[in-house]
Amino acid sequence: MFEILTRRQALGAFAVAACVLTPVAVRAEDVVKIGVIVPMTGPSASTGREIEAAIKLFQAQKGDKAGGKKVEVIFKDDTGVADITKRLAQELVVNDHVAAIAGFGLTPLALAAAPIATQAKIPEIVMAAGTSIITEASPFIVRTSFTLAQDTVPLADWALNNGIKKVVTLVADYGPGIDAEKAFVEKIKAGGGQVLDSLRAPLKNPEFAPFLQKAKDLKPDALFLFVPSGQGAQLMKQVAEREFAKDNIKVIATGDVTDDEQLNGMGDSVLGMITSMMYSTAHNSPENKAFVAAFEKANPTMRPNFMALGGYDGMALFYAALEKTKGDTDGAKLVDAMKGMAWMSPRGPISIDPQTRDIVQNVYIRKVERRDGQLYNIEFETVPAVKDPVKAAKAGK
């Protein structure tokens, strides 16, 4: 068959092949891929949707170029199941050659992917999961969400300063819940307060009524709550039925319970509730106003919550790291570039702690109020630059 080709034909064929193949080769060189693994179906689907929307918004606003490279995002749905998360992470590494993996809606999912990040030497940007230990699972993990202890300790301080002496805690029985309980109980006890009981409700299909009744019977000054975002509405409905206010029991919680995405559906019973969190849709800053307006314009039925912020800032961090390495995608260099990075996020000033690779950020004490016909968490106190208390305590020992 080759004999039949004339020299001219051969040259022509070569030229065509060169034209077709070269741009592909150049393009492959200039594309940096980041794999985002989040639950988009199943019970934690809202986490995935918020993160996806935020990342798309970020790329729409800032373009798809960073450090001279085109950034391509690949979304994967792990349905909230850890072994699927792990496989998807592995496939993204070996098939798509991603420069980083990101997302991770729940603690076990982030932990399942940790060995892959270590083995492949690429950054794992945790955008949602909130247990302290996560960043210790691999030297390549960087977090842009929050830790439960980080949100909880300022709330315990607030409680002590506001005459709350006796408390009962009720948390979801898994990593983040136990972190929140420990942080709250330790702080209250250290401040001379009294913990009457620490209750834990199962994570899956919880029935809160018996726990709430028990808490009420103990007559504390305040009941502290934590459940993961998504279960807040169900919990608050049962809290409302118990009428804690009649017995002068304050109900306080981490911001997961009054998740901005669900808050409007909870009704007037949550009005006045005190929570602590690193982000509220109502955060009063020009950066946040622009962010919320753009987010709601792109997604008319959604309200950005703290999960969206984790995704948005995770992308900002990845872009900034790529700029700093001038497009070098070496995992260790990217993680080094991320350490100590500080910038202004819609949630306020944030930075990555160079020692722990965990996020350092303001935590706000908020109160649920009605504004323009809608419910919002209105911030009234700011605790600046909070580090993860669990790791800070370890470092102090």
Place this chain on the structure above:
Amino acid sequence: MTDATATDSRSGTDRAMIYFAERARWRGPEVALWIGAFALAFLFPSRALLFNEVAILALFALSLDLVLGYAGIVSLGHGAFFGLGAYAAGLLAKAGAGAAPLSDPTLGLLFAALVCAAVGYVTSFLVLRGSDLTRLMVTLGVALIFQEIANRMAWLTGGADGLQGVAPANILGMFEFDLYGRNAYLYSLTVLMVLFVFARKIVHSPFGISLRAIKGNSLRAGAIGIPVNRRLNGAYTLGAAYAGVAGALLAQTTAFVSLDVLDFHRSADVMLIVVFGGVGTLYGAVVGAAAFKAMYDVLAAATPQYWEFWLGLVLVLLVLFVRGGVMGLLGAFYARLQRVGGRP
């Protein structure tokens, strides 16, 4: 048996033996299927991780087919044994800290099989106490109890955060679990094939045939002298051990165990797969698992948010319009092909 005529001079027993031998014979497409499965590892190395999941799911479905398709025990809690096997192998590998002998994968499989067989045997007495609906509830209840125990024993299982530090040693002391997942797939597939051949032997053995008799009519089976309950105990125990090995494979190849291995959706998925592939055919489990994962992979890549809708639709259509699942469909096609080919 339509070709057995009245003029046949052989005795009834002989004819029955020939019939069963014929049924147990290996056929061409079966051999091709297994060779093809091994070839996949080299043809599509980039998808080895997905194939690994298929192999594990196929083994799990096979274990349910033994219980459901042959012994006729309807179980909605088969995931309990899958999860138990995963934790057994995971904890053993963790105890060995990545070094033989404790972290040896083969030992892990044996250990998981033994633990699950023991628990399966004990719970089989509970399961046999009722009829279908009761069994459904009992199996479901047992699975829920296991999940809650694993959740409560967080000091051992890691609770809702999952079991960390599962580090299996190299397979047979030689092959490492690589990042591409090829060795993991070949390992899981080999285990699947060995156990499949064994299951095939069992269902064609007198034990397996007596199970079919029990499934057909347990009163009559008892009347002709088959020890019904003992046989069912045995089948349930065997199914539990198989499910445990599947769980152990998952723990070893992902080096991680989360509470999710005991979740209800595992039991429900595997039931779907067996029904989808064809109940009581053994191959239905393998084909069903492959089809289920393939559909998931294609649909989830195309529409990450709505793949469950399409999966549901396909399943409903298949159950409505195809009798005997995929294997029923293939069987009808094969019979037609032979008729067209002019062979008897």
